[in-house]
Amino acid sequence: MSNLPTIVRDYRALEAAVKPLVDAANTENWRPALNLLYMNGSVMSFPQVSLPVLVGLNGAEEDVKMSMDLLQGKAKTALAPLVSNLARLFVPRILSMVQKTEFVDAVSKGQEESVMLLFVSNIGHEIESHMNELTKMFVEGAFTLSELISIGVFKALCDLRKDQIRAGLSENEYDEMVELLIGLNVVEPRLQVSVCPLCANYQFTISRYSPYSDKCPKCGCEWTTATLYTLEPSLAKMKGENADLAVFASAYLRNRLTYSAPTEDVEVYPNAVTNVNDHEVEVDVYLPQFNIGLECKVFEDALAPLTKNRLGSIVGGLSRQVEGFSSIGIENVVVVTNLPQESAVRLGQELQKDVQQRSMKITNLVVVQGNVDALIQMLDTLSSSIAKQVGEKLSEMVKKVALKDETNEKTHEILKSTEVEPDKSHKKEELKEKEEFTS
């Protein structure tokens, strides 16, 4: 290595946003909230809006199937595709609208007219382009606009939730994660749609503080509510770039090292872009003093079968990454994935082979499976091995200092035996000082 890489930029400033997750990692009960880190940002977003969201569901979608059927059945068969097209357009529009400050202001001030005006101006274009069919539909009394929006949003939310779960979590894990993230104040409710399984009544609320009721006010039956949550803004930004896992790992390591290696200022850079000899290399978590580099890979579909082709393309991409790491002197590589254990093991073996074949100078190569406990265990092992190295370095330094002291003492003794006079006068001064102090 000719030159040490310089850090062009990094995400240390964003670590504050993952602090609640680091706190959760240090507990047992809150730790499942970290499953969020394994969700790919694009799986969390609606197609037209790059805004990662989560969907909570109170009650079962199955329960309201009949009601949804009835509500949708009001639309004539010919209009059904139009309804679903519109619904698909509404949700992203509503989502981008609820982000706008003027909308939030109007809602919080209870200015219903402004809310409606903003609403129509945002989705008006879509409505206009289908006005003929819609007018016919509304005139015939098949549908009201609010029915159309409510059902569309409810369905879109349930579908997104299903897709998010399918990508890697069980339904229970997903629900637990959402609950814990609410408790950690990392997510915020934005809108709710409730549908009654008995009377097909529905309620659509765009508010952060909607009065939640688990019962239909019309018939008293327990209804099903879908709630849309957005992430805290800086976390959402990171999630959009799939950078949150790296920033978390970095923040967690930093937190650990403050206790385990307090004497050493260990440099940890999340999402580091380094430059060496005019050549840029990106490292998801970079610890330059210890030649450690982490690569975080959160696949859109963690559970997709790991076919030979898929494995080959993943190994190819990672191998190029490791080569970059190697070019800046990284010898210890950890690949953090959201893959299940079996896939992670296979990936580790293939990557190891590839790295050896290309004779890269990599001392340690580890692939970590997509499991919160496995992630924390790896980070703990990493920080204690760093602490050990720091400790060894420290004890070497202490030895050196001790050796110096020994020689110093010897010369001091020689000096003592020869310089008796100055020592006496020194004692006199000391006595004088003491007297002054006591009087």
Ligand SMILES: [Zn+2]
């Ligand atoms: Zn009801």
